[in-house]
Amino acid sequence: MATKPKIRELLDESACAHNSTRKAGCHVTVPGATSGGCAFEGAQITLFPYADAAHLVHGPITCIGASWQTRLSHTSWPGRDMTQMGLTTGVCSNDVVFGGEAKLRASIDYIVAQYAPQAVFVYSTCVTAMIGDDIDAVCRQAQQDHGIPMIPVHAPGFVGSKNLGSRLAGEAVLTHLVGTLEPAEITPFDINLIGEYNVTGDMWQYTPLLEKLGIRVLSTLSGDGRIARIRTAHRARLNVLVCAKSLVSMPRKMQERYGIPFISVSFYGKRDTSAAILAIAEALGDADLITRTRQLIACEEARLQARLAPFRxxxxxxxxxxxxxxxxxxxxxxxxxxxxxxxxxxxxxxxxxxxxxxxxxxxxxxxxxxxxxxxxxxxxxxxxxxxxxxxxxxxxxxxxxxxxxxxxxxxxxxxxxxxxxxxxxxxxxxxxxxxxxxxxxxxxxxxxxx
Structure with a gap:
């Protein structure tokens, strides 16, 4: 069964604040809509921080050249960082005429044999989407043969903007990864971070504070992420949406499917960082946790205030x-x-x-x-x-x-x-x-x- 997402359904997002006033959705595809980055680029930006997965672009080699390494997303993955490798099927004129599915399958087999990734993301591009290559069928068969997740990402550039591509990437993760593995253990304070890409290590600035409070980041989409962890994301107690625009569909759907509530926060600045940490504690609903959180915030703010005085x-x-x-x-x-x-x-x-x-x-x-x-x-x-x-x-x-x-x-x-x-x-x-x-x-x- 094909798992290609329906663009119109993704555009009609009930969790979007102004969806009621714009029935056609926030990201209507119009001429020039991709000038600020196409859907393919948005999908790669969203998923590239998974350093333990291979990212295979099924299209002409120029597609990977346009979007490879667009953000400095840090990772603590101890193995080979697959995001530092440009992987593409290199579709050419013959493939346009005869189809590129055989080349795609051969590329997947080679990647698994050479690099042993935890998963393979296969990105559709404008050319392969227009010639009708069935990447769902190829990924499904490859997953059966190799025993690791093969995730088709249907975000060819022509469907819309970079933000829509991010949403399509989230849809692929939700369809093919979330809920496919049980965690070894769960805690009362497990959360998922969604829309946090750990650009220049932003995530590492505040997660130590969460750890001090006993709040565990079960999984992320996708900063410093791991494939095994995002597969267990359905067992979290709370989804924390850090980027409030592009991935809003994912926490809303996880709330509907798994009963996980979600909040939207920002970790820029003193006020917003404090408000975000407290909002997480309050959403988890534990009185002792809230008390300890207020104490930690007061201590951190006092120390920060003293260090900021010369700059003010x-x-x-x-x-x-x-x-x-x-x-x-x-x-x-x-x-x-x-x-x-x-x-x-x-x-x-x-x-x-x-x-x-x-x-x-x-x-x-x-x-x-x-x-x-x-x-x-x-x-x-x-x-x-x-x-x-x-x-x-x-x-x-x-x-x-x-x-x-x-x-x-x-x-x-x-x-x-x-x-x-x-x-x-x-x-x-x-x-x-x-x-x-x-x-x-x-x-x-x-x-x-x-």
Whole structure:
């Protein structure tokens, strides 16, 4: 039986805050919808942190070249990190005419024999989806022969955006992995982290605090994840959704199938980190756990406050413009406010209605919610007298032209900004950016202009 997900059903998501006002769903496929990343890329981003699995792209070799190693997702997997290997069937013209299923099966056999992965994800691409290769049938037979999970991921680029691809990846995990293995033991405080990719080790900033409280991360989708653990995810007591947009379908369906409640949190900044840890404890419903959590938060906040004091003096009165996406439109803004910045604008181009509401609540009525940051951010910098631009690498040139400091806070960043320690990392980087002599030199007039 084929397991290809139905796109229209995925777009009609009851757990989405504005689904009732947009009956067609949040991610309608329109011309140009994939310009910010296609569905195939989104699926790979979501699943690549599983370092113990092989990630086989069934398509032309150019597809893997466009999306390989897009994020610095750290792993503690002691074996071979399979995400560091580009695996593709390399579909060519002959395969388009005669079909690529035989090549796909041969590739799977070779990967299992050479690398012994815990599972194999097989990604459909535009070409192989259009010629009709049955990756479900190939994966089903290969799983019977090799005895490890073979997961078809139906996310060819043409079906929609990167966010839809993430949702399709979650659907593949829910269909083929979750509930297929029982854990060796369970505890009253087992949770799953969903939408946490451990980019630059963000997850490792707050999971030690959870461990101090006796809260165990049973599985993740997919930061520092393990195939064996995600297969046991149905035994968790709580799902914690860290990225509130792309994977919202998964915890909602797990609640329906397994009775697991879910909450949505952020671990950026002091306020949100504290609120997230307390929300997890309260959702687990143990009075002693809640008491211990409040004590831990008070201790961590007091220590953080003392270490942030020198930075607050530097950042007092400074203004920042934030151009990032999704829940970071308000979560990073919250972290900046914790440091003493005034956030005068944030981008909401890729944010949900719920994200926009939170951004407005955090920033106030005077701040600008940018819907077209590419054309707006330069003007807003001039109008507000902003001192700092936080965005992805492409916006560096805007900061240079406007002669203000710049910090990269997108997925290409090289340092963790999650949790309490991550806020200190962010403070250090922003201090360095504001004091960087490069920006002072750029701001000088050329000798012939004096």
């Amino acid at each position: 003096k530097i950042f007092h009165g400074r203004k920042a413009v934030l151009n990032t996406g999704g829940n970071k439109s308000w979560s990073i803004a919250s972290a900046l406010q914790d440091l003493g910045f005034e956030v005068v604008a944030t981008s909401v181009r890729k944010s949900t209605e719920a994200d926009k509401e939170k951004a407005r609540r955090y920033l106030g009525e005077q701040a600008v919610l940018m819907t077209d940051p590419g054309s707006q951010q330069a003007r807003i910098i001039d109008e507000t007298g902003a001192d700092l631009l936080l965005a992805g690498g492409r916006s560096l040139y805007t900061a240079i032209k406007k002669k203000i400091a710049f910090a990269d806070v997108n997925q290409e960043k090289k340092k963790s900004y999650g949790g309490y320690q991550g806020l200190l990392n962010l403070a250090e980087d922003l201090k360095n950016a504001l004091e960087n002599p490069v920006f002072k030199n750029v701001a000088r007039r050329a000798p012939w202009e004096n």
